[in-house]
Amino acid sequence: MQFQKTPGWLDWYQGPSQPRFKLPAGAVDAHCHVFGPGEEFPYAPERKYTPCDASKQQLFALRDQLGFARNVIVQATCHGADNRALVDALLHSDGKARGVATVRRDVSDEALQAMHAAGVRGVRFNFVKRLVDFTPKDELMEIAGRIAKLGWHVVIYFEAVDLPQLWDFFSGLPTTVVVDHMGRPDVSKPVDGPEFELFLKFMRDNPNVWSKVSCPERLSLSGPKALDGEQAAYRDVVPFARRVVEEFPDRVLWGTDWPHPNLKDHMPDDGLLVDFIPHIAPTAELQQKLLVDNPMRLYWPEQVKG
Numbered sequence: 001m002q003f004q005k006t007p008g009w010l011d012w013y014q015g016p017s018q019p020r021f022k023l024p025a026g027a028v029d030a031h032c033h034v035f036g037p038g039e040e041f042p043y044a045p046e047r048k049y050t051p052c053d054a055s056k057q058q059l060f061a062l063r064d065q066l067g068f069a070r071n072v073i074v075q076a077t078c079h080g081a082d083n084r085a086l087v088d089a090l091l092h093s094d095g096k097a098r099g100v101a102t103v104r105r106d107v108s109d110e111a112l113q114a115m116h117a118a119g120v121r122g123v124r125f126n127f128v129k130r131l132v133d134f135t136p137k138d139e140l141m142e143i144a145g146r147i148a149k150l151g152w153h154v155v156i157y158f159e160a161v162d163l164p165q166l167w168d169f170f171s172g173l174p175t176t177v178v179v180d181h182m183g184r185p186d187v188s189k190p191v192d193g194p195e196f197e198l199f200l201k202f203m204r205d206n207p208n209v210w211s212k213v214s215c216p217e218r219l220s221l222s223g224p225k226a227l228d229g230e231q232a233a234y235r236d237v238v239p240f241a242r243r244v245v246e247e248f249p250d251r252v253l254w255g256t257d258w259p260h261p262n263l264k265d266h267m268p269d270d271g272l273l274v275d276f277i278p279h280i281a282p283t284a285e286l287q288q289k290l291l292v293d294n295p296m297r298l299y300w301p302e303q304v305k306g
C-alpha cells in the first residue's frame with residue numbers, strides 16, 4: 001500500500017556523526033521504533049500520523065554505527081495494535097533486539113505466547129491524547145494482569161500535567177512500570193518545582209517504577225540542537241534527566257527514540273544524541289547502569305549472571 005506522510009513530516013537524519021562518547025560494551029538503545037515499510041507492514045487505519053518508513057535494516061545499521069549492542073524496539077502508535085513490523089524486526093535481529101508491543105483486550109493467549117517467543121517483554125499504554133484514542137482503564141488493567149503472568153512489564157507514556165489523575169491507576173499496576181521520557185516534564189519549570197517533584201515522588205513511592213531519561217530533543221525548549229557538531233545540546237533538559245539518573249541509578253534506561261516521530265522543529269543527529277549521555281550520567285558507574293546493567297536486567301534477565 002502507498003502511504004502519504006503527514007504534511008511537514010521530518011525524516012530521520014541521514015549519515016549521523018560518529019559519537020565522541022564511547023558507549024560501554026554491551027550498551028542497549030532501550031527506546032527506538034521501526035516504521036513499516038508501509039508496503040510490507042501497512043500503517044494502522046486508526047493512526048494519528050503517517051511517518052516516513054524506517055526499516056529494521058536501517059535501525060540495525062544505526063545500532064552498529066553508534067556502537068550499541070542491542071535494541072529495545074517499542075511499538076509506535078502509527079502501527080496501532082498490529083505488531084507485525086515489530087515482531088519481524090525482533091525475529092531478524094539475531095537475538096539483539098527485544099520488544100514492547102501494543103495489545104488490545106481481544107488478544108489471544110497464543111498471540112501473546114508467539115510474541116514472547118519473538119522477544120516481546122512488555123506492553124505500552126499510551127495516554128498522550130494527540131497520539132491515541134482513549135482506552136478504558138479496566139481494559140488496560142485486565143491486559144496488565146495477563147501479561148504479568150508472562151513476566152512482562154508495562155511501559156507508560158503520558159504528559160506531566162496528567163500524572164495526578166493517572167497516579168492511582170499507575171500505582172495499581174501489578175508489574176514493573178517503565179515511564180517514557182520522564183513523564184514529559186515542562187522543562188521551562190524549575191527542576192525542584194512542584195511538577196517535577198511530583199514525578200520524583202511517584203518514583204520514590206513506587207519502587208517498581210523505572211524511567212527512560214530519553215528524548216531531550218522532544219522536551220527541550222531552548223536547545224541548542226544536536227546538529228552541526230554541538231557537544232552541549234539540550235542544556236535545559238540536563239538537570240531533569242541528571243536528577244533522575246542520580247536519585248534512581250538502578251531504575252533508569254536510555255534510548256535514541258530513532259526515528260524520532262512527530263518532531264516539528266528539527267531532526268537530531270543521533271551521533272550527537274549519544275554525546276548527550278555523559279551530561280546526564282557523568283560517571284562510568286552511572287553509565288554502566290543506565291546503558292548496560294539496567295536494560296539487561298529488564299529485557300535479557302536470563303543473560304545476567306548472579
Ligand SMILES: O=C(O)/C=C(\CC(=O)C(=O)O)C(=O)O
Nearest residue numbers: 075076077078131257261262
Ligand atoms: O517515539 C516516542 O516515544 C514518542 C512519540 C511517538 C509515539 O510514542 C508513538 O507514536 O507511539 C511522540 O511523542 O510523538
